[in-house]
Amino acid sequence: MGRNLRRTYHFSSEQFISWAAALVLLMCLLPPFLMLGNDLFAGSSLPTALRSLLLSADLWKLFAWTCVLSLLVTAIASMQGIALGVLFAKTEFSGRTALLWVHSFPLFLPPFFAALGWFYLFGTQGWLGNEQTSRLLFGPWGVVLVLGFSFAPIVTWMTVLSLQNIDPTLEEAARISASPARVIVRILWPIARPTITFAAMLVFALSFSELGVLMFLRVKTYPAVIFGRLGGIQFSPGEAFALSLPLLGVAALFLWVENKLKPMQVFHTMGTRSFQTLRYAWGRWQAVVTVSVAGVVSLSLLPYAVLGWRAGVEGFWEIPRWIGDSLYNSLLIALCTATWIGLFGLVVGHALARRNAFQWLENLALFAFMLPSAVVGVGLILAWNRPITGEIYRGMGILVIGLGARYAILGIRAVASTMQRTSEIFEQTASTFGSGYVRTMLRIAIPMHRPSLIGIWLLILLFCLRDLDAVITYAPPGWATLPIRIFTLEANGPEHIVAALAFVHTAVTAALFAGGLFWLRWSLK
Numbered sequence: 191m192g193r194n195l196r197r198t199y200h201f202s203s204e205q206f207i208s209w210a211a212a213l214v215l216l217m218c219l220l221p222p223f224l225m226l227g228n229d230l231f232a233g234s235s236l237p238t239a240l241r242s243l244l245l246s247a248d249l250w251k252l253f254a255w256t257c258v259l260s261l262l263v264t265a266i267a268s269m270q271g272i273a274l275g276v277l278f279a280k281t282e283f284s285g286r287t288a289l290l291w292v293h294s295f296p297l298f299l300p301p302f303f304a305a306l307g308w309f310y311l312f313g314t315q316g317w318l319g320n321e322q323t324s325r326l327l328f329g330p331w332g333v334v335l336v337l338g339f340s341f342a343p344i345v346t347w348m349t350v351l352s353l354q355n356i357d358p359t360l361e362e363a364a365r366i367s368a369s370p371a372r373v374i375v376r377i378l379w380p381i382a383r384p385t386i387t388f389a390a391m392l393v394f395a396l397s398f399s400e401l402g403v404l405m406f407l408r409v410k411t412y413p414a415v416i417f418g419r420l421g422g423i424q425f426s427p428g429e430a431f432a433l434s435l436p437l438l439g440v441a442a443l444f445l446w447v448e449n450k451l452k453p454m455q456v457f458h459t460m461g462t463r464s465f466q467t468l469r470y471a472w473g474r475w476q477a478v479v480t481v482s483v484a485g486v487v488s489l490s491l492l493p494y495a496v497l498g499w500r501a502g503v504e505g506f507w508e509i510p511r512w513i514g515d516s517l518y519n520s521l522l523i524a525l526c527t528a529t530w531i532g533l534f535g536l537v538v539g540h541a542l543a544r545r546n547a548f549q550w551l552e553n554l555a556l557f558a559f560m561l562p563s564a565v566v567g568v569g570l571i572l573a574w575n576r577p578i579t580g581e582i583y584r585g586m587g588i589l590v591i592g593l594g595a596r597y598a599i600l601g602i603r604a605v606a607s608t609m610q611r612t613s614e615i616f617e618q619t620a621s622t623f624g625s626g627y628v629r630t631m632l633r634i635a636i637p638m639h640r641p642s643l644i645g646i647w648l649l650i651l652l653f654c655l656r657d658l659d660a661v662i663t664y665a666p667p668g669w670a671t672l673p674i675r676i677f678t679l680e681a682n683g684p685e686h687i688v689a690a691l692a693f694v695h696t697a698v699t700a701a702l703f704a705g706g707l708f709w710l711r712w713s714l715k
Contacts, residue, residue: 249415253436256398256412259330263397266338268390270486271345275386276374277483278346279353282469284480290350291707293487294343298652298699299494300673301340302402303692306680307493308336309406310500310689317496333409337400339490341393348389352382391444395560398440401659402677413437417663434561441560445553497693505690512687515668516675517698520655523586523671527593528651534594535601535650536643540635542602543609544617552606555599566595567663586669589661593654600653604646608639641713648706655699 278290310316312323404411416433472479538551570592574583620630658673676691
């Protein structure tokens with residue numbers, strides 16, 4: 191009897207995983223290959239573009255320059271994120287938890303908003319601006335600083351999580367004869383390094399594909415050349431795909447490195463361990479540390495406060511006339527996308543955590559996350575702009591599909607990490623007594639991890655709400671999101687209106703962020 195029941199459970203599980211795999215293949219693999227096939231068989235300029243790419247020294251110089259710029263962003267974000275991560279995870283000071291959450295907030299806003307706020311402060315006509323500050327802002331160093339501060343929370347959180355997952359008995363043994371600084375350098379850092387390296391890779395990928403900040407600050411980069419082939423009289427998807435091939439190589443390299451690092455990321459959490467967290471006290475230096483951390487966190491929030499100052503009463507008064515349906519579109523699209531990614535990530539993440547199966551599916555989702563947004567966008571247009579799928583292409587469906595393909599990895603990786611924290615003995619017991627896959631998930635797996643799963647859903651919601659680079663490529667008429675509305679108004683719209691709309695988006699994100707944190711804290715009591 192037991193053997194037949196287990197077969198039923200695994201057969202049902204395989205059905206769910208198969209459907210999930212087909213969905214990811216449809217969303218992530220089909221668009222780029224349709225794009226390539228369309229140009230190959232339609233006699234397009236793809237072969238010419240490939241030949242031009244291989245022979246163009248200017249393009250390769252621009253590619254190398256973009257790599258250098260992204261490396262500088264990664265260095266700034268990593269230095270800030272690692273320092274703050276160590277302070278938040280391993281030391282005690284006043285307001286530590288609150289400052290960590292406030293530090294995380296800019297991650298859920300488009301980096302373009304930060305660039306806009308710094309422009310209103312240090313631009314030629316800004317409150318503290320002059321020709322020198324404007325020249326510095328509208329250049330490579332402006333890009334590096336804006337993106338470095340925007341992406342630093344990624345490194346901070348990965349550092350915090352990796353340090354908190356280390357068995358504190360390793361520290362206790364080292365502290366017998368070593369100073370706290372030596373324990374961090376010789377014990378904690380080598381163990382946390384693979385996870386922090388992966389965080390740096392994410393920062394590099396995000397900064398490399400960033401469009402909004404680069405276009406606003408007038409810094410030419412390689413992805414901007416690709417985006418230029420997707421609009422107006424320069425529209426040439428074949429050339430765009432050819433120019434994206436080096437980026438595909440970079441994404442493949444990241445996948446290879448990440449798979450090499452993954453076994454090193456989890457070895458220290460295996461076996462019997464203590465879950466007590468050890469933190470070091472600063473003593474008389476506590477006030478200095480608190481003020482220093484609060485200063486860095488406040489600096490990252492300053493450009494968003496400047497947006498409210500620049501909007502003024504007049505800007506906020508005219509918001510209803512300018513905002514249109516953009517805020518409603520943003521919220522509806524983000525809600526729908528977060529829901530289906532959450533369901534998909536629940537199925538695939540559970541399979542990864544319990545059976546370590548379908549690793550290729552996780553790699554595929556990670557590869558889709560690292561693909562250039564413009565390439566995925568045009569691929570989606572070619573795949574869905576057909577009579578049979580016209581309703582999806584002309585509505586918000588294309589935006590939900592595109593954002594789902596981009597952020598599916600968040601649901602998969604986060605759910606897998608959550609499920610790995612508990613034993614599967616409860617699920618195995620349920621299957622022994624005849625419980626099927628769906629019932630086991632609904633009655634055991636989901637209730638055990640409900641707060642974490644809702645937190646994952648909120649995380650995906652905020653990332654979908656902030657997206658600009660992906661949706662701007664394929665947003666259909668009438669479905670422009672609020673970030674798109676702000677970005678298009680920036681060129682010719684009144685400054686106080688642009689600032690007011692950006693501040694509204696920031697306020698809505700802050701409300702969702704604070705509400706989610708309040709609910710999670712209440713549910714964990």
